[in-house]
Amino acid sequence: MAAMNQQITLAARPVGYPKESDFRLVESPLPTPGPGEILVRALYLSVDPYMRGRMSSGKSYAPPVELGGVMVGGVVGQVAESRHPQFAGGEIVQGDFGWQQYAVSDGQGVRKVDPKLAPISTALGILGMPGLTAYFGLLEIGKPQPGETVVVSGAAGTVGALVGQIAKIMGCHVVGIAGTDEKVRYVVEDLGFDNAFNYHSTANYYRKLIELCPNGIDVYFDNVGGAVTDAVVRLINVRARLVICGQISQYNLERPEMGPRWLWALIVKQAKAEGFLVFQFADQFEQGLRQMAQWLQEGKLKYRENVVRGIEHAPRAFLGMLKGENIGKQLVKVADL
């Protein structure tokens, strides 16, 4: 085993779209766990849209990554050495260990992953933060009722794909919005959405939505923002719920984009737009994961993964994810079990 720890650090704050040179691969000595700590060997690293926000210095819900600091990120790994009473060597764990091969942790926020329940990589996707985001955002804020119409932007993304499937389980009419024809086919043919369209090849989102949502829109799960959201707002029903989960169309802009003001529509429709962070449901995570695992075992939820091998490729995997290049949860395989 090499005595060095490969890490990806933030080399520069991106201007607009991040690029590979904003990251740096460095090697540092292997860390040593102290009393009450564990050493974790990373197996899978997750790259997610929220990381774009952490690369900028602006105020947000969490502090930014420091220049020269290790990029933040969720990891599934194995306990390589434990000096913590609640963890044993060899156990599989999930935590925010960052973009590196090894990390030391005091166990705070680390959860054990049961390898018998599902492939361990799912702890970063369907049975992890993205899964919980879809589950609680849709059910606790969107509150979809049977027969209602649910529209999801970023429909083929990890969160969006699950939102649509959960909405189908709830008995809703589900329409997805995605960025390629392949993604549109994926959510309809593989995931069971009722319909979907490619916003890159659709000139008039509003007219397309009228066609696909003949009964209007009751719940909108927004991962994207921008003009897609503007079009949705024009078709919301009375007491509609707009669940604001992400705004990926806006993350790489240096200035706020301008758009038509539409708060009036919220009044006319007695509707709400509510933003959330998955952490606000932390005290219900266990219940959410249990339900998601059950649906997964029953074959009611499907997922795809797109795995890149080698931590040195994490920046490229992240940039590809931001651009929506691939279908499925983007993972970096850091090491074999």
Added chain:
Amino acid sequence: MAAMNQQITLAARPVGYPKESDFRLVESPLPTPGPGEILVRALYLSVDPYMRGRMSSGKSYAPPVELGGVMVGGVVGQVAESRHPQFAGGEIVQGDFGWQQYAVSDGQGVRKVDPKLAPISTALGILGMPGLTAYFGLLEIGKPQPGETVVVSGAAGTVGALVGQIAKIMGCHVVGIAGTDEKVRYVVEDLGFDNAFNYHSTANYYRKLIELCPNGIDVYFDNVGGAVTDAVVRLINVRARLVICGQISQYNLERPEMGPRWLWALIVKQAKAEGFLVFQFADQFEQGLRQMAQWLQEGKLKYRENVVRGIEHAPRAFLGMLKGENIGKQLVKVADL
């Protein structure tokens, strides 16, 4: 008694700001109540911002006034003749009788006004629709907690003035935004707001709000929209509630105004923006009116009225109200009791 009924009808759909020529004063024969109906003689007519929406043909929460039709509006009047078992001649009632001297009604949506409780004109203001709008919008959607900061736009308007006073009763720090120095003085000196500013003479709303809201903003009650709202959004606290009641800055625009997109702020702050119409709280109106009447009697709520005499002046009163020319609830006195 003249056998004719003076009415104000909609002569033209306004383009941008309405003007007096969009209205017409007409005379029609005095209507006669049939079985189960009452004839109401108008005493006070209310002019309110929502009427601007009804003058346009666009889809909204209620159908537009037809061209040539009598303008909609709330009225306090006296039962001149009753063929309805639940109403007696001479009783004071409040209903949506429109801009006219006499109206026939089947009693649907008509409520009796107790002249001993408060001056009957208050049934169109503090103890009527505007009062209920302030009460339920603030308490049911804004849910202000003691010590929180509440910001109100359109602070000197009928609704805004009550929102700020109710928020003070709830133990909040209350900051108003209004359009003249006189209005700013009114809400602070007469109504007891903690602070207020004149957005016409303030160059940077954001910096002014930082100064007046050192602990951020927990509840925003929006009557105005536009750039004022954009500045508020930059200062909201975690779990803030934006109560979207009106957007008077947008009503006279032929196209939606463009503004910076800010849904991202809702995510970061786990905050919501919720629009409402007072009618959605109809089953709680009685309780709301009881509470407002009690606060009024205890001297905890103050109000002002601005009364114009003669139904022929209703258009001018309406236009002045839209432009914020006067302080206080704008009423048209149609006849003496």
